[in-house]
Amino acid sequence: MTKAPTPTHPGYRGRFAPSPTGPLHLGSLLAALGSWLLARHHRGEWLVRMEDLDPPREIPGAADAQLRALAAFGLESDAPVLWQSTRGDAYRAALERLRGRGHAFDCHCSRADLADAGGIHRACVPGARREGPAVRFRVPPGSRVAFDDAIQGRFGQDVAAAVGDFVVRRADGPWAYQLAVVVDDAEQGITDVVRGADLLDSTPRQILLQRALGLPEPRYAHLPLVLDDDGRKLSKSLAGTPVDPADPLPALRAAWRLLGQPPRALDGAGAVDAALRLARAHFDPAAIPRMNAMPTPGVDP
Ligand code: GLU
Numbered sequence: 186m187t188k189a190p191t192p193t194h195p196g197y198r199g200r201f202a203p204s205p206t207g208p209l210h211l212g213s214l215l216a217a218l219g220s221w222l223l224a225r226h227h228r229g230e231w232l233v234r235m236e237d238l239d240p241p242r243e244i245p246g247a248a249d250a251q252l253r254a255l256a257a258f259g260l261e262s263d264a265p266v267l268w269q270s271t272r273g274d275a276y277r278a279a280l281e282r283l284r285g286r287g288h289a290f291d292c293h294c295s296r297a298d299l300a301d302a303g304g305i306h307r308a309c310v311p312g313a314r315r316e317g318p319a320v321r322f323r324v325p326p327g328s329r330v331a332f333d334d335a336i337q338g339r340f341g342q343d344v345a346a347a348v349g350d351f352v353v354r355r356a357d358g359p360w361a362y363q364l365a366v367v368v369d370d371a372e373q374g375i376t377d378v379v380r381g382a383d384l385l386d387s388t389p390r391q392i393l394l395q396r397a398l399g400l401p402e403p404r405y406a407h408l409p410l411v412l413d414d415d416g417r418k419l420s421k422s423l424a425g426t427p428v429d430p431a432d433p434l435p436a437l438r439a440a441w442r443l444l445g446q447p448p449r450a451l452d453g454a455g456a457v458d459a460a461l462r463l464a465r466a467h468f469d470p471a472a473i474p475r476m477n478a479m480p481t482p483g484v485d486p
Contacts, residue, residue, distance in 0.1 A: 199377045199379055201233050202366070206440045207244055209430075210249050211411055211436060214440045216410060224377070234269065235269065236365070237315050248311060254430040258430070259457040276365055276415070293319075296366065305349035317356050319352050320353050328344045330342055330392045338395075371395070379406045384407065385407045411478075433457050446472055447472075451463050473485045
């Protein structure tokens with residue numbers, strides 16, 4: 186018998202967008218599970234996008250290992266995975282649109298040229314010249330962006346003062362994350378971006394790009410970051426606590442607790458499928474901690 190498709194609400198499409206820089210760890214599992222639960226709670230779809238934009242930072246095999254780990258946690262994309270390495274034409278077209286509207290320009294300034302301005306670009310340093318310029322998005326003075334984050338509350342940033350003109354294509358070739366994420370969130374019809382709070386202050390840049398490109402602005406929810414014992418973000422490159430796909434339940438329970446959900450709700454689940462069913466039934470978005478960062482929990486007994 187064919188399984189009936191889960192009815193989904195056309196008003197909600199979420200996503201998880203890892204970079205293949207190492208194994209899936211507790212922090213990324215939290216973002217994956219949090220975005221999946223919110224999507225399911227709203228009867229929406231959940232897509233996976235592989236942000237393989239930056240080959241020097243990537244670890245061979247990491248993308249496939251992350252996808253296998255997600256599958257072991259029962260978290261599988263509702264549509265084929267979108268690989269950013271295949272999306273150059275779309276990024277190029279967006280860049281040309283920005284240029285055509287006067288929002289993007291070639292820039293020969295090096296990091297050293299910008300050191301006196303604290304690394305912030307406001308105007309090109311006269312005479313700065315190097316082969317293969319970067320392309321920057323022009324942020325006029327006074328470009329203030331504010332948005333209502335579903336978890337962090339209202340967040341505002343004066344993008345010109347805090348960030349300045351930012352790179353959309355790097356001098357050494359790769360597309361910048363900020364451009365690629367905006368183009369792909371629109372291409373995939375993402376209505377709700379749920380991710381770690383380390384990206385909260387990137388969001389105003391992304392909103393400026395959406396406005397300049399005439400793209401819809403998704404809703405945003407930034408989950409608290411998990412910090413290691415020294416108070417640093419558990420980054421994939423550090424591989425702080427890689428989760429074990431061969432024994433997914435302990436990490437799944439830890440991520441569930443970090444989302445502020447009642448630990449007992451998953452009692453009795455002996456396998457991932459059962460745990461996710463219980464998680465869907467008991468998930469309360471209002472219980473997600475409204476904080477920017479929180480310490481790693483102790484290991485589950
Ligand atoms: N690729 C980013 C990361 O792994 C996430 C980007 C996003 O969710 O917008 O941290």
